[in-house]
Amino acid sequence: MTTTPSLPLNLGVLAHVDAGKTSLTERLLFEHGALGALGSVDAGNTTTDSGELERERGITIRSAVAPLTLGGRHVNLVDTPGHPDFIAEVERALGVLDGAVLVVSAVEGVQPQTRVLMKSLRRLRLPTLIFVNKIDRPGAREEGLLDDIRRGLAPYVVPLATTYAAGTPAARSLPLPLAGRHSPAELLAEHDDLLLSRYVDGPAPAEDEVRAALARHTASGLVHPLCFGSALTGTGTRHLAEAVATLLPSPAADRDAPASGTVFAVERGAGGEKTAYVRLFGGRLRARERVVLHRDEPGGGAARVSGRLTRLDVVGDDHDDDRALSAGGIGAFRGVPGVRVGDRIGAPDPGRPVFRFAPPGLEAVVRPAEPGRGAALHAALSALADEDPFVRTRTTADGELSVLLHGAVQREVLAERLRREFGLAVEFAPVTPVYRERPVASGEAVRELGPGPDGFWATVGLRVDPAEYGSGVRWARETEWGALPRAFHRAIEETALGALGQGLYGWEVTDCVVTLTRTGYAAPLSTAADFRHLTPLVLLRALDRAGTRVYEPCRAVETEVPEDTLGAVTGRLAALGADIGGTWESGDRWTVAAEIPAGSVQELTAALPGLSGGEGALWSRPGRDRPVRGLPPRRARTDGDPLNPESYLRFLAGR
Incomplete structure (x- = not known):
């Protein structure tokens, strides 16, 4: 593993809503030459809130990346959402960061969401600086605020500055010396034996020694340097830039290893083509190269998609798209239509957390306000699902469309995006829980080939076994692959896995192994349709013999x-x-x-x-999930009910 100072530093900016993180991002980009003019959240012309809806609401909804240079270091600044309904977006961003700046308002102080964010940062031991913003606003304070931060966010905070005339337009940030008696860095001596002995026995450590120790403990996530300032006036932001350049560690990456990285954002252009943003942890990527993306499915299990990169742009690089994306960097690529947020290139980095995107446990029926636009709504939600792995839809027994949601603001934003981007006005029904079923034992069923009441010329035998919690669904075979034509094998597997979308009580079945135990066909009578129609009958019979328990999210x-x-x-x-x-x-x-x-x-x-x-x-x-207490709820079926063969056959005949 090679650590190279020239590797870019991927820095996240996080905060409670309205603490000023987007304004701070804009100020840093402007002061360090990445912008020719300073944007404003109030004016709706900031760089990272590029969407019309983000600018109008004054909140960040999706992560954005902007490059700049701080103290000779190439920094990719990642402006992340701050609203609790978009905490999933924040979690995705944290997985690709090398460090973070947590913004706290000097007026409002430590807010509930600030504590939520710091809890995640400390859990990941992500090197974090704290920037106390808005020191020029009425009500801003320094005295007492540091105690609140140490009590409510992190105990080991090292102030790098103090304030002058806080709470007035003349407010300034004044740097503090790191060395000397009663300096803020004496806190480091509690965690650094060498510094402690120097403070006790002398000679006192020099400022560069203290700064080196501060950088070491910041890199470990143990202590958090703190700066005061104002994104509006710019005071204190240069102190922050210096802290970023000198105190945050360079990322470690092996450029000679196989390519590995994580897709953390996906955008769709006006023509429908997707642009995916990837953080590369190892190796290199080049335009026109073929890549394979691995995916953890929301219900468990794994999948993969592949494609050839038709374009690759390196963030912060003005060269043409032939330039390679190297380990440590962030790039934007096109050419993989099936790409989704959370997809991985290569093996996951063992030193970084893997975020598994469990689907939300709530859903709500969404209807177009104008009759006859159901197909357009379905297509629009499918497009949005490509950008967000949490957006999933299904058709209810009444033929309506249901979508998974996190909260009220997400619902409002989704409705507004549908209106602006797709011209669709929608209405949401109240949210309801999404339950799941898990087998409680093993069950097996077989339907032999031959004429019968259903008329299917096929033999299918299936067994359902319970599996480990969180493992999802796995397909297995006890029959030989060549025992059937390939099309018949595919028909059985695809239909069996699809039929698990509705268990004995109508809910999705998970954490099980479905094994194909027996097959047979009669040429030329048997068709793939025979296997597709018969498989749900056999599967539900096996599931009925196994029994299921309903779990609530x-x-x-x-x-x-x-x-x-x-x-x-x-x-x-x-x-x-x-x-x-x-x-x-x-x-x-x-x-x-x-x-x-x-x-x-x-x-x-x-x-x-x-x-x-x-x-x-x-x-x-x-x-x-936990077992439902009391009678298990049922959901209306949309599959014709294979548990009732007569009803199921009528359903097939009517399709």
Whole structure:
């Protein structure tokens, strides 16, 4: 593994909504020569919020990348969403970063979403700087804010500056010396034996020694250098740029290894062609090269797509598209129509987390406001699903379209994108949970070849076995591959896996192995249609003999609340059906960990400010599904019900 100083630094900018991260991004790009004019969120002309909807709302919805040079270092600045409904987009971005800047407002201070973001950053041990923005705004403060940051975000914060005239238009950021007695860097001595001995026994360490120690501990994610400033006036942003250039570590990458990387964003052009943004961790990519992309499916299992790169642009490189993308860099490529966010080139980097995109546990029926535009709505949602692995659709038993969602803002943004980009006005029904089924035992069924009431000239035998939680669906064969014509084999496999979309109770079946145990055909009578029509009957019979249990989707949540509100918060969690896993104290705050039904998260999110006096923070991620308590819910079938052969045959005849 070779570490090269010339490798680009991929830097994320994260913050609570309205803390000023997009304004800070714009200021850094302008001051360091990447922009000729300074954009403004209020004016709607910022560089990274390129979409009309993002500019109008003043929030970042999708990640954007902008290159610049800081202190001689090539930096790819990644401006990420800050709204909780787009936390999935933030998680995707974190997986391709080398470091981060967390923006905190000097007026509002530590906000709930700020704590959520820092929790993710510290969990990943991602080197992080803190920038306290808006020191020129009325109500800005320094005294007390550092204590709030250490108490609510991270205990080991090293200020690199102080403020003058905070809360006034004349506010300035003044650098602090790192060396000397009572300097902020004395905090480092608590974690660095060499510095501690120098402070105790002398001679006192020089500033370059302290800065080197600060860089080491920043790289480990242990301490967090902090700068004060204002993105509006520019004060303090040069101190931040210097900290980025000197304190954040260079990425490690092996350019001679096989190509490996992660697709973290996908855009669709006016003509429908996709542009995918990839962070390369190892090796090289070149235009006109053929690549294979590996994908973890939302329900488990894996898939892959391939294509030839018709164009490859390296972010921050003005050369033509023949130039190679090398390890450590970010590039944009075209030529793989099936590419999706989260796809991997090559093997995953063992030193980085793999984000598996579990689908949301909620869905809502979406209808076109104008009758007769259902097909157009389906096509539009399919296009958006190519950009976001969380967008999935299905057709309900009533013939309506249902879409998975995270929250109210995401729903509003999705509706607005449909209107602006596709000319479709839509209406959403209330959200409902999406349940799943898992086999509880093994079950097997066989339908032998020969004339019968169904008239299918085919033999199909299938066995369903339960598998490990989270493994998805796996296909296996106990028959020889050449025992049937290839088209018949494909018909059985594709139809069997498709039939698992509706189990005994109408919900998708997961975490199982489906094994083909027996086959047979009669030439020239048998056709692929015989196998396609017969397979669901056999599969559902095997599943019925195995039995299934219905599971409800849950979210693993952590709430951080003041001590005097702990009882009210735990009471509401219990009332919402949560399983509380534990509570622990951290300073004057308490953290409650719980598993809560996905359908109750929005209610908890809405209630938390009132329960916690506006000081509670909520962090959540996909949790383990849990068995439904009480009678399992049923979902209306759309497959003609293979559990009832007569009904199923009537369904086939009517198609």
